Amino acid sequence: MTARTLHKVTFLSHGKVYELYAQRVESGRLWGFVEVSDLVFDVHDGLVVDPTEERLRDEFRNTRTLHLPMQSVLRIEDVEKKxxxxxxxxxxxxxxVTPFPFPARPR
Structure with a gap:
C-alpha cells in the first residue's frame, strides 16, 4: 500500500500568508503558475473547532484547483502528516484570528 503524498503550501495573498495542505502540487498548465489541488482540511465532529481551519474550509470550499502565481509561493514542503x-x-x-462576533449594543 502506497502512502499518499502530502504537501504543505505556504503562499502570500492580499497581505496574508496562507499555510494549506494539499495532495497534489504541479507545475501549472498556465505559464508562471503553480497548481495546487486536492486540498486537505480537518473534519471536526466534536465541540472544539479551529476557527482558522473553518475559515479556510469556507474560503476554499468549492475550489478544485488553486492557480497560484509563482511569485506568491513562499514554500512547498513534502510532509509526513498534516x-x-x-x-x-x-x-x-x-x-x-477571526474574533468571536459579539451582539450589537443597544443604543
Whole structure:
C-alpha cells in the first residue's frame, strides 16, 4: 500500500500568508503558475473547532484547483502528516484570528 503524498503550501495573498495542505502540487498548465489541488482540511465532529481551519474550509470550499502565481509561493514542503493550517499577517507573522462576533449594543 502506497502512502499518499502530502504537501504543505505556504503562499502570500492580499497581505496574508496562507499555510494549506494539499495532495497534489504541479507545475501549472498556465505559464508562471503553480497548481495546487486536492486540498486537505480537518473534519471536526466534536465541540472544539479551529476557527482558522473553518475559515479556510469556507474560503476554499468549492475550489478544485488553486492557480497560484509563482511569485506568491513562499514554500512547498513534502510532509509526513498534516499540521494546523493557518493564516498569518505577512509583516508580523502573527496568526490572524477571526474574533468571536459579539451582539450589537443597544443604543
Amino acid at each position: 499540521g494546523q493550517s493557518a493564516i498569518r499577517d505577512a509583516e508580523s507573522g502573527e496568526k490572524v
